[in-house]
Amino acid sequence: MSDMDPDSRAWKELRRVMDVAFVEQRRSRRWGIFFKLVTLAYVTFLIVAVARNASFDEWSEADGGHLASVSINGTIAADSDASAEVILQGIAAALEHPGTRGVVLDINSGGGSPVQADRVWRGIQRLRGEYPDTPIYAAIADIGASGAYYIASAADEIYADEASLVGSIGVVSSGFGFEDAAKKLGVERRLITAGTNKGLLDPFLPLDKAQVEHWQRVLDGTHEQFIDRVKSARGARLVEDDNLFSGLIWNGRQALALGLIDGHLSPAEIADENLGVDRVLDFTPRPAPLERLTRQLGASVSASFNQLQGAGLRY
Structure with missing residues (x-):
């Protein structure tokens, strides 16, 4: 049987390596998305906090x-x-x-x-x-x-x-x-x-x-x-x-x-x-x-x- 046969040991090992690489890639992508969302949430929190303080400063006695x-x-x-x-x-x-x-x-x-x-x-x-x-x-x-x-x-x-x-x-x-x-x-x-x-x-x-x-x-x-x-x-x-x-x-x-x-x-x-x-x-x-x-x-x-x-x- 040729090594290029899909049922050969070489092909099976290649598929296994490709499957592992695919899983690792997907897992890495998920973690990347997670950290991006965390960073976005943190930046949003800072922006809201700064905007809140800025708005407090703008509301003065002249505004009632x-x-x-x-x-x-x-x-x-x-x-x-x-x-x-x-x-x-x-x-x-x-x-x-x-x-x-x-x-x-x-x-x-x-x-x-x-x-x-x-x-x-x-x-x-x-x-x-x-x-x-x-x-x-x-x-x-x-x-x-x-x-x-x-x-x-x-x-x-x-x-x-x-x-x-x-x-x-x-x-x-x-x-x-x-x-x-x-x-x-x-x-x-x-x-x-x-x-x-x-x-x-x-x-x-x-x-x-x-x-x-x-x-x-x-x-x-x-x-x-x-x-x-x-x-x-x-x-x-x-x-x-x-x-x-x-x-x-x-x-x-x-x-x-x-x-x-x-x-x-x-x-x-x-x-x-x-x-x-x-x-x-x-x-x-x-x-x-x-x-x-x-x-x-x-x-x-x-x-x-x-x-x-x-x-x-x-x-």
Whole structure:
């Protein structure tokens, strides 16, 4: 049989090599298209960001001004898009812009870190002193509870939809107890500490009455701080009610009756009715996608660890 026969070993080997080369070529072409699309997306993002900043610069006082919006979405935590650093950066940028007639905190959050919430609260007070003529509003979407309401209380006025969830002025610390489960599994806990209470609320040890009482005092003190902030900001608008600071949550209608909010307006309605402007511009800092993913992952891992330890406070 001739080597040129299509069924010969030489031809079969040649076809195999050609098939492999074709597959590699197609794979290379696909990767080339992928990287081109990624590059195009990145360039588009940069162009939009630059255009957005340029457009902000063009909108000045001569154009009638605008309401500047800063979003507070999701869990308020140090390594999230709703950290004190990110939120205050957005508020400061909004107040510095010459066309800003007012700032609205566009809130959709169930709370988070007491420390981050208080840093935002105090930061708003400081910025209000620097820009006394620019009103700061809070507009609650689906939920503005716990640490999110803590932040909202720093605003001059708070608005929410009638169906929004508002309030939850309290502090929570949760965890699990694995003592019995460890015994059943034959797991021995080995904890070595320097300091009698260093293993406070360890989930693998029985609850210690003195430690629980101490931790309750910590929670009560943090709760008092929350109450003081809300009272100092809302003042006489708050209605006397035994459950106001009990941790309960209300809808927008109930919140209005209790003095927790001032009305039912959206950011667009605040711009129109309160300021007489027709533009709402977003000043929320936007981290790069990779940075955002890293922040979210870090916040998730930290929250899970704290929950297991039972040592984290949360508004």
